[in-house]
Amino acid sequence: MxxxxxxxxxxxxxIVKGDWPDGATVHGIEGPGAVEFRRLSSIDADMRKAKRxxxxxxxxxxxxxxxxxxxxxxxxxxxFCRCFKGAGGIRQRPLKPKQVFSQIQRGQFELLKIIRxxxxxxxxxxxxxxxxxxIRSKExxxxxxxxxxxxxxxxxxxxxxxxxxxxxxxxxxxxxERHKLASDLKSWFDQMPEDRVSAPAFKLDIIEGDPFRRxx
Numbered sequence: 001m002x003x004x005x006x007x008x009x010x011x012x013x014x015i016v017k018g019d020w021p022d023g024a025t026v027h028g029i030e031g032p033g034a035v036e037f038r039r040l041s042s043i044d045a046d047m048r049k050a051k052r053x054x055x056x057x058x059x060x061x062x063x064x065x066x067x068x069x070x071x072x073x074x075x076x077x078x079x080f081c082r083c084f085k086g087a088g089g090i091r092q093r094p095l096k097p098k099q100v101f102s103q104i105q106r107g108q109f110e111l112l113k114i115i116r117x118x119x120x121x122x123x124x125x126x127x128x129x130x131x132x133x134x135i136r137s138k139e140x141x142x143x144x145x146x147x148x149x150x151x152x153x154x155x156x157x158x159x160x161x162x163x164x165x166x167x168x169x170x171x172x173x174x175x176x177e178r179h180k181l182a183s184d185l186k187s188w189f190d191q192m193p194e195d196r197v198s199a200p201a202f203k204l205d206i207i208e209g210d211p212f213r214r215x216x
Contacts, residue, residue: 065155108162
């Protein structure tokens, strides 16, 4: 079986993998179609990250999730919801639920968004209670005062199953859309012989700097 075609970034080098004919070269493309392809690819990368994290969680529902699994569930929920929220650069246009989900799935998505907002935006527990208790001796003297916090993590509620299914749905949709765009871009390139000959080789410039620096 031939190696799947892909691009990886390793040791400051861009490596194009796969089975290619002799003499094949790499070229950058621009234009609205290329921008849209990059946008969907960026979202696809986040969705695949969420799926990888979810796949690390045990399917054994008979036991409570470990702290690591709880963190993986919450991180997956956050990165999933991020794909439906505008950001800078090529992510200014987020995915729209109506593009991807059925009516029932849109209801599931809205529930997940509410859960995400409670956990992240408002830093709340999904369900919690804190109690303070006094321990008394049989002579009615106070021995100690104790407290305990009870909370329900995202991993313990039914809606976590919605997340698993919706991530799969988005990945399937992205695969179809990216394939259609790739076909359109190849047709566009092949229809301009002069551009095929004169297209410069692709060059990646890495600009180092402080990503947290603010403008003055």
